[in-house]
Amino acid sequence: METLTQRHIDYDRSKFSDSELVDIYKRILKPRLIEEKMLILLRQGKISKWFSGWGQEAISVGTTLAMEKDEVILPMHRNLGVFTTRDIPLERLFAQFQGKMTGFTKGRDRSFHFGTMDYNIVGMISHLGPQLGIADGIALSSLLKNEKKATLVFSGDGGASEGDFHEALNVAAVWQLPTIFTIENNEWGLSTPSNEQFRFKQFIDKGIGYGMDAYQIDGNNILEVITSVQQIAESIRERPRPFLLECLTFRMRGHEEASGTKYYPEGIQDEWNKKDPVVNYELFLKEEGLLTDEMIAKFSKEIKAEIQNGLDVAGAEPKIVPDTEIEIKDLFKEHNQVVVAPESQNKSEKRLVDAVSDGLRQSMERYPELVLMGQDIGDYGGVFKVTEGFVEQFGKDRVRNTPLCESAIIGAGLGLSIAGMKAMVEMQFSDFVTVGFNQIVNNLAKLHWRWGQNADVVVRMPTGAGVAAGPFHSQSTEAWFFHTPGLKIVYPAFPGDAKGLLAAAIEDPNPVLFFEHKFLYRSLKEEIYDDYYTTEIGKAAVLKEGNDVTIVTYGLGVHWALETLENDTSISADLIDLRTLAPLDMETVIESVKKTGKVIVLHEDVEIGGIGAEIVTQINEACFEYLDAPVRRVASLNTPIPFDADLEKNFLANARFETVLKELLAY
Template sequence: MMKPEATPQIFFDYKRNDIDDTTLLSLYRGMLKPRMIEEKMLILLRQGKVSKWFSGIGQEAISVGIASVLDRDEYILPMHRNLGVFTMRDIPLYRLFSQWQGKANGFTKGRDRSFHFGTQEFHIVGMISHLGPQFGVADGIALANKLKGNNKVCAVFTGEGGTSEGDIHEALNVASVWQLPVLFCVENNGYGLSTPTNEQYNCENIADRGKGYGMESHIIEGNDILEVYVKLKTLVESMRSNPRPILLEFKTFRMRGHEEASGTKYVPSELIDDWGLRDPLINYENFLLAEGVLTEEKMREFRNEFKQEIDYNLDIAFAEPKIEPFETTELNDVFKKFDYQAIKANPKTENIRFIDAISQGLKQSMERHNNLVLMGQDIAEYGGVFKITEGFVEQFGKERVRNTPICESAIVSAAMGLSINGFKAVVEMQFADFVTSGFNPIINYLAKNHYRWNEKADVVVRMPCGAGVGAGPFHSQTNEAWFTHTPGLKVVYPAFPYDAKGLLATSIEDPNPVMFFEHKALYRSIRQDVPTDYYTLPLGKASMLKEGNDVTIITYGAGVHWALETLDQNSEISADLIDLRTLIPLDSETIYNSVKKTGKAIILQEDSLFGGIASDISALIIENCFEHLDAPVRRVASLETPIPFAANLESAYLPKEKFIDNLKNLLSY
């Protein structure tokens, strides 16, 4: 007599909720495919055919459940362990395999690895290793959806470890204040790499934080695919009719290491055994078998189908040659191609201040670009601390002129999300000094996106900067050198109202990220006749303000006016005076031509000397004009100290007074 087979154990109490068999099988196939891909990747990793792998085995139900309830044109922002998102969007596997091998058919041309990529074709925006900015980018994507009125939702992922980052808190707060339709999905798998949850946070559940943000939140069994699917389907349908953010905590576990090299020795074996019983794929498979929805024959058919698909696409990826580095290609891909269109100024002018030119440029850009959104602290009804946007709310409305919470990082990230979803954004840093609080997304997101996965960052960050107004160490820096050192950012620094208005218009037209510096001491002290209508000026073209034969003076910002004053007081000096206007791109041709003519060069900057852009310009001159030089290149800059408050200390800090001595010493060399 044969012993009856034991009934397979089913850990979860699955609820069908009238789900049809086709959907049940679709969810099963959705989990099976990434599991089989992962199992193959682990073999290839041991064979040395892939370099690194972040396993999501045991967490497939979350990715598959969410991707199943979102429309194909609704953005998803996944992380390392969300392979199911990519497979549910039917990305050709050879492209994924090429991405993981750093080949050309991938999404980053070998420039980034793993899931660090996005694709507009499949409405996926991949992660960066800094984790936190993703939530802010989701805010921006959702804001764009809300402005379009398209009733779309987006979903963004992080792990429980990532929720400790300040960017996460900022983004959740912004989403709540603005009521943005975002699903904030936290996969709580118990460990941030090796750090357990009790060393990450001190509340019982991450979802409990929703109350503090004034946000709806839910805890979901992340390994029960039907619970994930049913709850998310209900929530998403509700969000489409009632846009709002929702914080979701998925209780789950990863059965492998953070990445394969780290292993799982830090995890108690009994915990791994316990979660092994909760395997989302095996439990669901047993449930479908018990329900008669799935058969052993059908299982074999699905596995054979996926095995053939995986092997076929791996052959394509392995046959693809390694990427060949071409310097021109690499350099050209840092920025999105921008075909500058010159819009000439009309003959009608008015004599206005620098600050008025900025305000006019913003207003006329808002009129020209219906998809332009301004964001910043106190910029709406109050008009900003410098009153540049005064009256904008009345003309453009609060949807496009947005007061923000005090959270620079989330707002810069949101600007990136707006750009991804078809908008332009201008972010006002209340003072350039405060950009440190938004440094991460500027440097690691805006600057790198086009190079990484060919996605523009149509964002301008306005930077009221500079000393001379007695504002002290936290409101007076001119910190342009932080950004000229970062490939992927353009840096603009006008000295006159005419230039400020035209260059701001071009910066907003340009689909690349622009750091736009506005010297506060010039706001109300410099006037000029400026065309009343909209016009543009090219980036990367310096202005020759004076021409002479004895020396080349290179400067920008307030330094231009210091140099003009010096030359006015010393009429015997015959100098080329170059106002750079833009630092990146730099008009090196104008610099070289002038230096080759005069044989002497002096560079004046307000920033402290060491590490400033004057050092790079000096090096460029020496490397390209050495045989034409009649004296060493001279740099003049502020003291190597923070900027002091008291007027006499501030005056001693700035290079204005010592510029003439340095200039005369150079001339007499």
């Protein structure tokens, strides 16, 4: 620490005892001393990267001291003080930095990209903004349970430019969630100054637009931080509502150490060094007669010894020995599905849309912790009327209309899951999931693998063509997610499967994307069980058996294949309805191909990069010596989906399926 002889911060100690003031000093000193050590280790190559919070410690330490220990904090990568103030053992923290097994991510992620509910901390991802939506979900859980708890989430001034920031604050305001949105305004986003990030004068001006309280404080004044957050948290516990807290500070070092600070104007660091939150507070305590040089030396020695001990323990731990089986196993929370049979044999004829509604309603009855969220799903019942009547039965707390903000709502679903609840998020059309894509592929999919926290979220996706809805309401989007490890993907073709698989998806504590074909919603009926039941996820169905060819398909493709086989009864085929796309039931497919020797894969999605390509590859690898003909693949045209009905018909794969099938049979 550089020497300052004159204090540049004024403190109000009226709410603090002498012992509290001294304890606060030890708390703010600790992350500073850790950082001094980390910078040395970085130069020695013992850690790979470091994001500095030097000069911003008062915010991390102060907010954490102000919150209750069982309240969740969602920090960013400059918030070392959150982790130390929550008393995470340093040996585990340092093991995390060094990529050791006793770190929180088993070497799979670095620095502060982790969470731990043992300490009520939910860690960030590099995309920054998604944290805010998750905070909404955690706060919503507290609200629904009447726990009278606040949730605090951090954003930097740069990250506040992201759409997630707007979405999350808007949702919190609409739903009156007890969330403290804490903006560390350190004036720079990597090398970009604030005047190139935004045009408004200060972040608290945004509070008016969102309809929420907003307050600005000196983020380097640790007593002001503590007092302010205590007051805000106490207020919103009793009267839940969101709060925007802007903390003025400065980033003394680079965005990360490798980037440096050459872009800073001359003298700006010297000016902000005068407001160093550690040194100024130290000078204040000396003036108050509460701190001496001897005490400082003693505290520093004790903390440095704790740091060194933590480093010794972490450093002595061996390097991780990769175990492929464990890497794959940790993708999902363990869930051994036990298929639930219906209590009676009573059946009713239902359309696919009715079956989805039935499965969802009975799951709501079975799981009181399940919350449904989506655009227009409340009183209106959703655009496809899946949730019609749900508000009357379950109430608006559990059947929640949302603003148009897919990212924040998927994030809120994850927040509910982290808080021990279940969430179902409806995309009005699967096409709209693009604006929530990040939450799915980087949060839902990776969370359990990264730090052992499962994502108990189902995302329902009305999908597909055949209804002349054009290129933004008709896409097949399943392949976008099929490539991402950590997601389960379900795609039923019949009402009975839709009900049982949706119930199973909601039961599963892992993230499931559930595709429902819009064309099939009201175009077919089936006698299905009235009672609650589940169907096995990951198991294909053999709909027809034959000897000449294997047809592998899913969704609307199943009905195209059925129509073809009904029109030509001379074709002897195994017809396999995959039902689940991830995990794929290749065992059933391979067994059939070995019997028939010929196989055709059919799907509605476009050909290039479609799921069929993976199925074809696995068939070739497993069944090459059994094949009597090349594996064929039929898919829709490699263009966007047109609106005109005739153009759409030409686009879709079924226009070519029968021709290719007969070519294969004649090979």
